[in-house]
Amino acid sequence: MTTSRFVIAGGGLAAAKLAEALRANDFDGTVTLVSAEDHLPYERPPLSKEHLLGKKALVDFTVDPAQWYRDHHVEVMPGTTVTAVDRATKTVALPDGTTLPYDKLALATGSRPRLLRLPGADAAGVHVLRTIEDSDALLALFGTARRLAVIGAGWIGLEVTAAARAAGVEVTVLEAESVPLSAALGPEMGEVFAQLHRDHGVDLRLGVKVGEITTADGHATGVRLDDGxxxxxxxxxxxxxxxxxIELAADAGLAVDGGVLVDESLATSDPDIVAVGDIADQQHPVLGQRIRVEHWANALNQPAVAALTMLGKPAVYDRLPYFFTDQYDLGMEYTGYVGPKQQARVVVSGDLGKREFVAYWLDSGNRVLAGMNVNVWDVGDKIKQLILGGEAVDPDNL
Structure with a gap:
């Protein structure tokens, strides 16, 4: 009897959870996890939160210890990547020229920071945040730097800003939009976060365009805006x-469109390949549309479904999108989804001034699309019920 061979391309949370799920479902074939990083898979939210605040070390957010992989006979190949997928021969190529055969393949390749094509963007002292090494570099910086310029007022930019301010670093945040987080939350809720950071001494500059990262002797010295x-x-x-x-998937001829297209079971256009996490552009059975979200919750929860799909068992990923943030004394959870072309109005229950409230996004028929609880807890299940119920609500009763 031939042993089945499953390969996981990726080394983050989704990859680790997929290996866990395969073994939990009694898969007794070979499992090989090919990871670009030299570390065992770890969770990424602490990189911009607790780790930057000095509250957690890598060991605290490593998914499984080395002993787990040994005990469960999961081969981890650190410091390497899958460079190509040959679907005809069902093999993946590695950088050293060798190949791995697979019966089923999981793509969990994640994402990478967007870079700026600006003068000075490659200078020393210009940071991004994706890996533990990136986070370590920022943490070390907080001990020596007096001033930090942050380009971008999205989740990462604002969370790093909060950690920097906690360390006593002066921070200037530069954002092209008129409010922070406009794409994720819209102008009303974006203004909540704008005021939060101003209240903590951040120099928040909105509606600006960066023209150059200034340098001296090859090291960043600041930023010049287009207006000089x-x-x-x-x-x-x-x-x-x-x-x-998604380049690996695209080069292999899989269907892609800004993400790797997957069905409700997370299978790609090739039934022997699944995709999970940041890259998965799923036909969502509850929301009735394709969505791709770069959230920790997908990396955590999608692998359980993907594992069943790889094992030939029926499975559907129907969880609502979820994400969270912690900045200063503000804790927030967001459940649901408002598409970029969807019209929605925001109804608030609670106190915006004290930043203790729940915000609801309603469509034109007063159906709840999403909810965000800020410093209000134990309401997540109620928000889910409102969304999944699909019925009109009375905004005044929210």
Whole structure:
């Protein structure tokens, strides 16, 4: 009897959880996890939260210890990547020229930071945040730098800003939009976060365009805006979003469109290949549309479904999108999804001034599309019920 061979391309949370799920479902074939990083898979949210605040070390957010992989006979290949997929021969190529055969393949290749094509963008002292090494570099910076310029007021930019301010670093945040987080939350809720950071001494500059990262002797010294304004800084963080690593899938001829297209079971256009995490552009059975979200919850929860799909068992990923943030004394959870072309209005229950409230996004028929609880807890299940119920609500009763 031939042993089945499953390969996981990727080394983050989704990859680790997929290996766990395969063994939990009694898969007794070979499992090989090919990871670009030299570390065992770890969770990424602490990189911009607790780790930057000095509250957690890598060991605290490593998914499984080395002994787990040994005990469960999961082969981890650190410091390497899958460079190509040959679907005809069902093999993946590695950088040293060798190949691995597979019966089923999982793509968990994640994403990478978007880079700026600007003068000075490759200078020393210009940082991004994706890996533990990136986070370590920022943490070390907080002990020496007096001023930090952050380009981008998205989740990463603002979370790093909060950690920097906690360390006593002066921070200037530069954002092209008129409010932070406009794409994720819209103008009303974006303004909540704008005021939060201003209240903590952040120099928040909105509606600006960066023209250059200034340098001296090859090291970043700040930022020059298009209007000529100069912001002096000891270091610069570029936090302008992420790009999904879909090149491997595209080169293999899988269906892609900004992400790797997957069905409700997370299978790609090749039934022997699944995709999970940041790259998965799923036909969502509850929301009735394709969505691709770069959230920790997908990396955590999708693998359980993908594992069943790889094992030939029926499975559907129907969880609602979920993400969270912690900045200063503000804790927030967001459940649901409002598409970029969807019209929605925001109804708030609670106190915006004290930043203790629940915000609901309603469509034109007063159906709840999403909810965000800020410093209000134990309401997540109620928000889910409102969304999944699909019925009109009375905004005044929310």
């Amino acid at each position: 304004t100069r912001i002096e800084a000891d270091a610069v963080l570029v936090a302008v979003g992420a790009r999904p690593n």
